[in-house]
Amino acid sequence: MATGTREQIVALLRRDQRxxxxxxxxxxxxxxxxxxxLAILERDGLVRVExxxxxxxxxxxxxxxGLNPAADEVASRAYPAVxxxxxxxxxxxxxGPEAEAMLQEVGHRLARAIGGEARGTVEQRIEAAAAALIALGGDVEVTRTDEGLVIQGHGCPLxxxxxxxxEVCTAVESFVSDVAGATAIQRCDHGERPRCRFAMGE
Structure with a gap:
């Protein structure tokens, strides 16, 4: 969300309808x-006519x-820290093994929450998994490499x-595997600015 005037409008609407x-x-x-x-904020689902x-x-x-309830989540700085x-x-x-199983379960639940396995060909399901990552705030694309189809990120939603x-990538790996209905093998770049990368099996 843009700062400045738009942020001021959201702050005012958080207090009362105007x-x-x-x-x-x-x-x-x-x-x-x-x-x-307001038109931009409505389009983004943050503001609505009351x-x-x-x-x-x-x-x-x-x-x-007034504000949509989702606006508080977008404007909150607490979620990443928490x-x-x-x-x-x-x-x-x-x-270790219990933590890995727990993170995998997080990915499985997240996949179920968005509707589970996508339909279509393997390629269509992998594209759907990439779209699901984008919906979660990722910036990814599907590319074909020597190792097959890869979901390549330009950042990481987490x-x-x-x-x-x-280790948190384990949750995303199981999420991508479930949505694509194909095994995702994590090849992510970690560090100060992580980037997703999942080699996709068929």
């Missing part, structure tokens, strides 16, 4: 500029905007956790 005029006055810009920001406000003698009622702390605690207190705990 009209375009009220938002424009609060952030110090024009009605048209606010409408443009109703109208009728003022006696004011003519046309004013549209009231995830990293949770993973640290779990992996420090759980022996980068902050993976950079300190590469």
């Amino acid at each position: 009209t375009v005029d009220e938002l424009a006055a609060a952030v110090g810009t024009t009605d048209n500029a606010v409408r443009s920001h 109703g109208v406000r009728r003022t006696p003698g004011a003519g046309k009622p004013a549209v009231l905007y 995830l990293v702390a949770l993973v640290d605690v779990l992996l420090e207190s759980t022996p 980068g902050r956790a993976v950079s300190s705990r590469p």
